[in-house]
Amino acid sequence: NDTTEVIFFPDSQVACIDYFTKVNGCVARDCKFSHKENSLSKLFMILSKSTKSMDVCVFVLTCTDLTDLLIQAHKRGVRVRVITDCEQVDATGSQVWRLRSEGVAVRTDESSFFMHHKFVVIDEKTLVNGSFNWTRQAITGNQENLLISDNSTLVKEYCKQFDHLWMLYDPQ
Amino acid sequence: NDTTEVIFFPDSQVACIDYFTKVNGCVARDCKFSHKENSLSKLFMILSKSTKSMDVCVFVLTCTDLTDLLIQAHKRGVRVRVITDCEQVDATGSQVWRLRSEGVAVRTDESSFFMHHKFVVIDEKTLVNGSFNWTRQAITGNQENLLISDNSTLVKEYCKQFDHLWMLYDPQ
Ligand SMILES: [Zn+2]
Numbered sequence: 001n002d003t004t005e006v007i008f009f010p011d012s013q014v015a016c017i018d019y020f021t022k023v024n025g026c027v028a029r030d031c032k033f034s035h036k037e038n039s040l041s042k043l044f045m046i047l048s049k050s051t052k053s054m055d056v057c058v059f060v061l062t063c064t065d066l067t068d069l070l071i072q073a074h075k076r077g078v079r080v081r082v083i084t085d086c087e088q089v090d091a092t093g094s095q096v097w098r099l100r101s102e103g104v105a106v107r108t109d110e111s112s113f114f115m116h117h118k119f120v121v122i123d124e125k126t127l128v129n130g131s132f133n134w135t136r137q138a139i140t141g142n143q144e145n146l147l148i149s150d151n152s153t154l155v156k157e158y159c160k161q162f163d164h165l166w167m168l169y170d171p172q
Numbered sequence: 173n174d175t176t177e178v179i180f181f182p183d184s185q186v187a188c189i190d191y192f193t194k195v196n197g198c199v200a201r202d203c204k205f206s207h208k209e210n211s212l213s214k215l216f217m218i219l220s221k222s223t224k225s226m227d228v229c230v231f232v233l234t235c236t237d238l239t240d241l242l243i244q245a246h247k248r249g250v251r252v253r254v255i256t257d258c259e260q261v262d263a264t265g266s267q268v269w270r271l272r273s274e275g276v277a278v279r280t281d282e283s284s285f286f287m288h289h290k291f292v293v294i295d296e297k298t299l300v301n302g303s304f305n306w307t308r309q310a311i312t313g314n315q316e317n318l319l320i321s322d323n324s325t326l327v328k329e330y331c332k333q334f335d336h337l338w339m340l341y342d343p344q
């Protein structure tokens with residue numbers, strides 16, 4: 001049977017990325033982040049468990065923690081592809097240049113319209129989709145939702161759309 | 173079994189609201205809108221078939237056609253409730269005052285953060301959720317998605333969140 005879950009934001013505290021994703025957990029003496037499960041910790045765990053591929057199609061990408069998970073995945077051999085909006089590449093705090101400098105492939109639209117999606121497909125098996133941009137404000141400020149589903153029909157549709165945009169935004 | 177569908181934007185043309193939602197269809201002599209099924213026409217049809225309730229929780233609301241469907245639903249006795257972002261109420265083209273003047277209940281957050289959801293629950297039975305704000309730019313400009321589902325577990329979660337925000341934003 002399909003697994004479907006919804007997570008809502010804002011979280012009252014920012015989850016500790018080390019605690020939820022590192023084998024050794026958090027080694028900070030006085031960690032200022034939360035060790036209690038919340039919406040962000042669920043997202044951390046979903047992203048950190050990728051083994052084959054991560055197709056990220058997100059309008060705004062400024063959150064350093066979530067970007068860290070992409071870079072870590074890339075380093076352990078996961079095929080990470082990122083599509084974002086061209087206007088966002090040079091925005092304050094954009095993580096695009098950091099991703100590129102680490103060797104993660106990032107493509108953008110070339111249009112004054114928005115590449116406004118906020119979805120990720122993990123291992124071509126799990127869809128994460130909703131209103132949530134990858135920003136600190138989305139985590140602890142805004143009202144946001146993410147729907148997590150492994151319905152294969154649904155996942156296939158988003159994979160297909162990702163591939164379509166990936167080719168459309170090929171700079172060659 | 174659950175029905176799940178995805179629609180992607182942009183559409184190449186704006187769908188004719190009369191053609192897809194009116195009993196008599198489109199009576200315009202030289203209609204400049206599209207009579208071919210597309211993503212917007214699917215959204216029109218989902219919204220126009222509501223019989224009991226429409227819970228709309230959408231960050232930006234400037235599209236007059238989609239607003240018309242809410243007002244028409246309200247007039248035929250559907251309980252229409254709208255939640256949007258307070259900063260958007262006075263934005264150019266906002267349809268909030270039009271909705272209110274027609275008697276549709278609209279509530280907003282009172283925060284500098286965003287009420288950033290873009291979901292609708294129809295008849296407590298169908299969820300429409302994604303990146304899509306109710307703007308003309310989202311229809312024919314941006315890359316956007318809407319996931320449509322009648323998975324009852326999922327729908328219940330969004331209903332519950334809507335009720336939570338509806339009470340939270342009670343101006344009384
Ligand atoms: Zn910690």
Ligand SMILES: [Zn+2]
Pocket residue numbers: 188189190191198199200203204205206207
């Ligand atoms: Zn027409």
